[in-house]
Amino acid sequence: xxxxxxxxxxxxxxxxxxxxxxxxxxxxxxxxxxxxxxxxxxxxxxxxxxxxxxxxxxxxxxxxxxxxxxxxxxxxxxxxxxxxxxxxxxxxxxxxxxxxxxxxxxxxxxxxxxxxxxxxxxxxxxxxxxxxxxxxxxxxxxxxxxxxxxxxxxxxxxxxxxxxxxxxxxxxxxxxxxxxxxxxxxxxxxxxxxxxxxxxxxxxxxxxxxxxxxxxxxxxxxxxxxxxxxxxxxxxxxxxxxxxxxxxxxxxxxxxxxxxxxxxxxxxxxxxxxxxxxxxxxxxxxxxxxxxxxxxxxxxxxxxxxxxxxxxxxxxxxxxxxxxxxxxxxxxxxxxxxxxxxxxxxxxxxxxxxxxxxxxxxxxxxxxxxxxxxxxxxxxxxxxxxxxxxxxxxxxxxxxxxxxxxxxxxxxxxxxxxxxxxxxxxxxxxxxxxxxxxxxxxxxxxxxxxxxxxx
Amino acid sequence: xxxxxxxxxxxxxxxxxxxxxxxxxxxxxxxxxxxxxxxxxxxxxxxxxxxxxxxxxxxxxxxxxxxxxxxxxxxxxxxxxxxxxxxxxxxxxxxxxxxxx
Numbered sequence: 406x407x408x409x410x411x412x413x414x415x416x417x418x419x420x421x422x423x424x425x426x427x428x429x430x431x432x433x434x435x436x437x438x439x440x441x442x443x444x445x446x447x448x449x450x451x452x453x454x455x456x457x458x459x460x461x462x463x464x465x466x467x468x469x470x471x472x473x474x475x476x477x478x479x480x481x482x483x484x485x486x487x488x489x490x491x492x493x494x495x496x497x498x499x500x501x502x503x504x505x506x507x508x509x510x511x512x513x514x515x516x517x518x519x520x521x522x523x524x525x526x527x528x529x530x531x532x533x534x535x536x537x538x539x540x541x542x543x544x545x546x547x548x549x550x551x552x553x554x555x556x557x558x559x560x561x562x563x564x565x566x567x568x569x570x571x572x573x574x575x576x577x578x579x580x581x582x583x584x585x586x587x588x589x590x591x592x593x594x595x596x597x598x599x600x601x602x603x604x605x606x607x608x609x610x611x612x613x614x615x616x617x618x619x620x621x622x623x624x625x626x627x628x629x630x631x632x633x634x635x636x637x638x639x640x641x642x643x644x645x646x647x648x649x650x651x652x653x654x655x656x657x658x659x660x661x662x663x664x665x666x667x668x669x670x671x672x673x674x675x676x677x678x679x680x681x682x683x684x685x686x687x688x689x690x691x692x693x694x695x696x697x698x699x700x701x702x703x704x705x706x707x708x709x710x711x712x713x714x715x716x717x718x719x720x721x722x723x724x725x726x727x728x729x730x731x732x733x734x735x736x737x738x739x740x741x742x743x744x745x746x747x748x749x750x751x752x753x754x755x756x757x758x759x760x761x762x763x764x765x766x767x768x769x770x771x772x773x774x775x776x777x778x779x780x781x782x783x784x785x786x787x788x789x790x791x792x793x794x795x796x797x798x799x800x801x802x803x804x805x806x807x808x809x810x811x812x813x814x815x816x817x818x819x820x821x822x823x824x825x826x827x828x829x830x831x832x833x834x835x836x837x838x839x840x841x842x843x844x845x846x847x848x849x850x851x852x853x854x855x856x857x858x859x860x
Numbered sequence: 861x862x863x864x865x866x867x868x869x870x871x872x873x874x875x876x877x878x879x880x881x882x883x884x885x886x887x888x889x890x891x892x893x894x895x896x897x898x899x900x901x902x903x904x905x906x907x908x909x910x911x912x913x914x915x916x917x918x919x920x921x922x923x924x925x926x927x928x929x930x931x932x933x934x935x936x937x938x939x940x941x942x943x944x945x946x947x948x949x950x951x952x953x954x955x956x957x958x959x960x961x
Contacts, residue, residue: 427924654919751942
């Protein structure tokens, strides 16, 4: 039955999922969002300086929290700005259009969805009241919708801008320069007509008609984010999809991550924002708004890579089967750094009716444990994006802002995963040893016949 | 032979590449091989490669890679699942040698 399920996965379930992830616009979202990750990683780390895990240090830095958090505000707090450019670049490139023009148009459209304010009137009152630092500053752009909250607006802006650009290029509604004009100059003129249309369109929608896209997008997507961030089944769904896809042999995270990562970043931004505003590091009222941004899966669930396979790698190292022991030897070190493809294809786990079961089951159980541990505030929630190749206990400690309970949770999850993998490993090991013995006997028999022939 | 290998992030392929290099050295095969992530493939494949290999876990993107490789006339093939481990290095070297010719 399990074999049938795996075949069904490979033939029926995987192709449409893979096609979805490779869909042009989703791919642009993936590329754009991934291009912001280095900034998110660096920016999110400043929360650890603003909220150090040691209480004495907290008091010391308290007066400077505003200054400390500026790199966070300029990276995570503006993530949709960077993403808008990256996504536009990628989508334009996929149409064989100029990437930079596509990125710039997408970014401009996204910014046009936000209305700058002139707060000098307010500041004047403050100046008259003698408040320090209150000088007229001209127009300011509110940052509230430029971070995670603007992500879905950025996606929409990118699609609208680049599709208009493509439509006009295909229909030749562009200004073509004589041949003598250098390429780079010609390119900037080519983008002129699309830019005019895109900007005027955005201006009419946002300013003339006063249509608040940000509000609309958030009202559509915030219920979905609430479910995938805090509902038990919503948190579990990506775990099941990722492991099931891997069991059929394709990179589950690269498929599911394309779709989920914008939402995970929105959650991460909201979590950091809550801590920056002086909230607690645990989930719940007065603390973090979301249980499961990406680091939740990365550190608490995917210990050793998708499928929580560090546990299996440990079992393989001590296997009595010569082959499995070999697989364990080359898997254990990469496994510590959450790289498990050689083991997934080597053991193999892919299309293997025995090992596929714990590969799906173990993460389901550790997700459940972790979900409730975060839900009840037994461990800190996740506020920091640490590089995914760190060993999980260290990564979890960092990503939770220096919580030792988080580190302990990872160790518990490894132990639980060991328990779940063990019986399946034993069954598979027995099968492998039988095959290995049969092979040896076969060889000996051949040798014996050869000897009789020569004799 | 100059070979390019692509996976999702360029991490796991780096592990396979390392074992391939060792195996090639052992066999005395001339092999210049590099691993990249999905995003870098289209540009990197333009640098005079003889052959391109696609990791099994990104087989759903095989067509995309093939288009980029075809554009510069580089033969492009999928690595069979069991070949994508350090133990699969000998068979993978055979695949490369057959594919380059």
